[in-house]
Every structure is written in structure tokens, then in C-alpha cells.
Amino acid sequence: MKGNPVLNKGLVVGVIVLFIGVGIQPAIADIIPNDNNVEYINITSEFTGIGRKHSVKMTQEEAEELDALFDSIREQLSTAESREEAEKVFKEAVVELDKFGLLGGLSVKQAQRLVTGFYNMNNYLNKKKNLFKADDSIDEYHNSFCFVAGEWINLTSFTRPMLFDFLTSFESSFLYIVWFIFSLYVHIKPIAISQSVSFGIERMVDLGYWVYYPAYGNITTYGMSGAKSWSGSFYGSLGWDGFLFDNRLRGIVGFSGLKINKNYIGFALKVGLQREHP
Numbered sequence: 290m291k292g293n294p295v296l297n298k299g300l301v302v303g304v305i306v307l308f309i310g311v312g313i314q315p316a317i318a319d320i321i322p323n324d325n326n327v328e329y330i331n332i333t334s335e336f337t338g339i340g341r342k343h344s345v346k347m348t349q350e351e352a353e354e355l356d357a358l359f360d361s362i363r364e365q366l367s368t369a370e371s372r373e374e375a376e377k378v379f380k381e382a383v384v385e386l387d388k389f390g391l392l393g394g395l396s397v398k399q400a401q402r403l404v405t406g407f408y409n410m411n412n413y414l415n416k417k418k419n420l421f422k423a424d425d426s427i428d429e430y431h432n433s434f435c436f437v438a439g440e441w442i443n444l445t446s447f448t449r450p451m452l453f454d455f456l457t458s459f460e461s462s463f464l465y466i467v468w469f470i471f472s473l474y475v476h477i478k479p480i481a482i483s484q485s486v487s488f489g490i491e492r493m494v495d496l497g498y499w500v501y502y503p504a505y506g507n508i509t510t511y512g513m514s515g516a517k518s519w520s521g522s523f524y525g526s527l528g529w530d531g532f533l534f535d536n537r538l539r540g541i542v543g544f545s546g547l548k549i550n551k552n553y554i555g556f557a558l559k560v561g562l563q564r565e566h567p
Contacts, residue, residue: 327348330346334548337547431526435511438553440507448537486557489566490531504522
């Protein structure tokens with residue numbers, strides 16, 4: 290009795306495919322990368338002001354792509370011509386950071402709110418432009434109510450959450466309180482309490498004798514004084530944090546945002562730097 294010709298042909302084809310598969314499998318196995326031979330770099334993102342950290346592992350290539358992203362953010366911010374353009378740069382940056390898995394449980398929208406901060410009060414800022422202009426036009430080393438994108442090399446520190454470190458005058462005190470109350474509204478999920486960033490230190494090494502060590506890095510801002518950038522060595526000029534004989538020189542106040550290894554982006558109430566020590 291003859292078998293079913295269709296079934297016989299199917300069996301023959303099946304055997305041929307089986308042998309081809311066995312032959313190809315070792316070749317496929319040879320080109321699958323061995324994860325044991327890949328070196329991974331630990332990248333930590335810190336959400337400034339809300340006390341949260343998140344770490345991911347990246348390959349060297351991915352880490353280089355991340356550095357290139359921050360370089361691009363600073364470059365785009367330095368050429369921004371409007372507040373809306375600067376805000377767009379930061380919001381798009383957050384979307385890219387999410388692709389790297391660096392938001393750590395925050396939604397894209399929450400992270401965007403965190404890094405854009407007070408700039409959501411467009412109408413308020415437009416009305417208050419003249420109020421800030423006199424203060425920010427003092428010299429080229431100040432900006433306020435600004436986006437900040439920075440890279441530090443050394444002697445840069447993010448200090449405790451604060452509320453009233455900026456109380457240097459009645460006007461700034463009032464604006465700081467307004468800013469803080471608004472930040473509670475904007476960042477209700479999450480609530481962001483701002484921090485200060487210090488650049489350089491001053492240290493008393495003998496009675497009445499001080500030594501100064503500058504910070505090194507790159508900072509780009511866009512705020513009430515437009516786009517301003519600084520690179521190289523500098524000191525903070527907005528007061529100090531620390532002990533009587535060992536102080537960190539505050540250069541950014543009212544900062545909320547993301548700190549990812551040596552890079553940071555966010556919103557700041559004020560930035561003040563100086564090339565020479567105090």
C-alpha cells in the first residue's frame with residue numbers, strides 16, 4: 290500500500306530543515322556576544338531636592354552617547370533665543386534620558402516639571418522682566434530664573450535642601466518665597482525642595498591666612514539675562530556653606546533637577562560666579 294505522497298514529501302522536507310538547522314545553530318552561537326566579556330559602567334541619576342537615586346549599567350558606547358547628549362544640551366542652550374526654545378531643549382532632553390532608563394520611576398512629564406521649574410510661570414516672568422533686569426545686568430557672571438546645564442570636573446558640591454538661603458534682600462526674599470510656593474504646586478508629584486550648588490572652597494590654614502581652590506567645569510544657562518556660558522575655573526559668589534574655617538562657595542541657589550554622574554540639568558533661582566577668589 291502506497292503512502293500518502295503529500296505526507297512523504299512533508300517528512301522529507303522536515304528532515305532537510307532539521308539538518309540545516311543543526312548545521313546553522315553553531316554558527317549563530319558564535320556571533321552572539323558574550324555578556325561576560327562586556328564591561329559595564331554604573332551610571333547614577335540623582336533627583337535633586339526629592340531625595341531619590343537610581344542606577345543603571347551601561348556599556349562604554351552607551352556612556353559615550355550619554356555624554357554626547359549632555360554636550361548637545363549645553364550647545365543648544367547656549368544658542369537659544371527665547372525662553373520657549375530653551376524649555377523645549379530641556380523637555381526633549383528628558384525624553385532622551387528616559388530612553389537610557391535614567392528617570393528611575395518618574396514619568397517623563399514629572400521629570401520635565403522637575404528640570405523646568407519656575408519657567409512654567411511664563412506670564413509671571415514676562416511681567417517681572419524689568420524687575421530682574423537691573424540685578425542680572427551687573428556683569429557677565431550672573432543669571433536668574435534660569436535653565437542650567439553643567440558639567441563639573443572637581444570641587445563642585447550639591448548641598449542640603451534649603452528654603453531661605455537666598456534671603457539677601459527684601460526683594461529677593463519675597464521672590465524666593467513666591468518661587469518656593471509655586472514649586473510646591475508645580476512639583477506636587479514629586480515635591481521638589483531646591484538645593485544649592487557650590488563651586489570651589491576657601492580654607493583657613495593658619496590664623497588669618499586663607500587659601501582658595503577653584504572649581505573646574507562648564508556651565509551654560511538661559512534665564513532673565515538670556516544665554517550665558519562659563520568654562521574653566523571659577524568660584525561661587527552667592528555666599529558660602531560649611532564651617533567657619535572650611536567653606537564651600539555657593540554659586541547656584543534654588544536648584545532642582547537631575548544630576549547624572551558629572552553632568553546636571555535643571556532650573557535655578559540664581560547663578561552667580563566669579564573668576565577670582567573672594
